Amino acid sequence: MPPHNPQTRILNGRETHPMPRNDNDGGGPWGSGDNNGGRQDNPWGRPSGQGGRGQEPADLEELVGKIDESLRGLFGGGKRRGSGGNGGSSGDGGGSKGGGVFPVVVFFVVVSLGLLFWPGRAVYFVGPEQAGVVLRFGNYERTTSPGINVKLPWPIETVELPEVTTTNTISIGANNLGESQMLTSDENIVDIAFEVQWRVDLSYADGVRDYLFNVRDPEGTVRAVAESAMREVVGTSDLVPIITTARNEVSQRTRDVMQSTLDEYDAGIQILQVNLQRSQAPQSVIDAFRDVDAAAQDAERARLDATAHANSVIPQARGRAATITENAQAYRDSVIAEAQGQADRFVAVYEEYAQAPEVTRQRMYLETMEVVLGNSELIILDEQGGAVPYLPLNELGRSRAAQGDQQ
């Protein structure tokens, strides 16, 4: 049986492929999807024996039976024996016809090797990060889990092995200026670079199927939707929040817009995260923005200087105030104390005086005069003499001072 019909292939090449088809569709008219770029189900590409060994022999036997039957059908134009029988019994029949056990073993070895090497092989491996999507004549049949799996051989069934658990990253605006400059709602321009992490949406049963069959070029779609969503979000925000406080909000809103857009497409894609890697003023105005930061620091410094001034002036004033009030209190207390002392002294003297007023008064007068006149330059003059005496007051004072110096 030829693997494909040349005429149909030409038809496909000329008519049915008006656009260059992407690699996923490469192959014959049977839509063999085994050769997806990078996705391979070559059994030699990875070690065999990852799970599923238990049911393998039974499945193989059944398959061998089917193949045997179909081969016989082709070559003989009809089923000669064991029609409708299961694979096992018909295999046994073949063995007994050849006579002996050895040919049976050889047959199984050949068939097993054939299953692995034959381009349309029935055994395939699904890696731990993959899902096996089996198509029967291009029609979605089932999704299989990681491990060793069995399908009907090509061209009846083909398998596609998309990587479904891998997190894919797209980075936008990292080095392309045109991509990274966006207009904000206050008509400023902001320089943005961001990263989108996405993967196949496994949150619902048909996620893998949607991912494979609903949208052409999923990665390009994610990229276009991401840029559009980011521009939409940035276009409704003001510049200063975008580059300062609202960065998380921008990421979150972009993620939401992207997810709802992709859900509208039934793209089977889940946006895990949008990371803003850079959101700043454009290079040519960044100096002006830095000057605003510098101004804020200048203002803060002026404020701090003033506060420092206040912090020194006020305590100093308090100190001076304390000095003033303390001095005044000292004056008050000392004045009172002195007055009290003098008053007490007077009272004491007075009480003594009250005992014998005349005598005390006389004595006090004389004692005072004694001291006062004793220290004075005493001149006794009788005014009744009539003559105006000459008093050399200056000389008197000087001689007295000279005497004081000599002493």
Place this chain on the structure above:
Amino acid sequence: MSRIFGTFGIIALVVLGIVVTQATYVVTERDQALILRLGDPVDAVNVADTDQAGLHFKVPFADTVIVFDKRNLEFDMDPEEIQAADQQRLVVDAFLRYRIVDPLRFYQTVRDERGAQLRLRSIMDDSLRGVIASIPSADVISGQRAALMVRVRSAVVAQVATQDLGIEVIDVRILRADLPQQIAERVFQRMRSERQQEAARIRAEGEQAAREIRANADRLALVIEAEARADAERFRGEGDAQRNAIYAAAYGRDQEFFAFYRSMDAYRLAIRSGTPIVIPPDSEFFEYFGNPAGE
């Protein structure tokens, strides 16, 4: 005999193979197919919203199968300069997503995806210009973006429907709606001067705050000292008042004696040593000076 049978067998096998491959075709999940019987469209298989992927039969040699993509397809427009309502020119970059829903109409009107793209380009161009020309540039590039996309989408959908291209427009999104480079330079200029104003304002505010803080501190210092002086005067007054009260209480007991007593004290303090004093011999101090009898 067996050789003849074998030759016939091989011929029969080849013929069978040709017939089988000519009589069948496969439509995958990704594709839809249009069947032409000698040029006459007889069937469309696995079109949008049906699930007919798989093996199908056709009349050998008479039927031609034309395969179209069934998936959500992108048409990306090149960036274009478009004038908004306020004569401001904008660079608009948009993309459209569509799928083929009627392969026969699609084949008849645009034949293949390349033809569809040519047609979509002119439709998109027309719709974008029509919608954007009625809106001021500020609305295009900012707040009205979502509403604008809805309007462009409905304009595109209407045109696609009128032309009956067998296409369903899924989404129209504006990727970029920006100012041309020379205007971007003006924006940068404006941003710079805005930032400079902002910086000047912040510095002035800082200066203002600093002055306020200083003035306030100086005022407080003055007030603190003045209040202290006021307190000090009160203390002094208190002291003086108490002194006066104490003196009054003490001296009030005998005013005449106080005058005498105080005078004595005053003489003693006021007259320094060496002060010349002229005194007549008949003064009271000399009462007994030349007169011991006291007469």
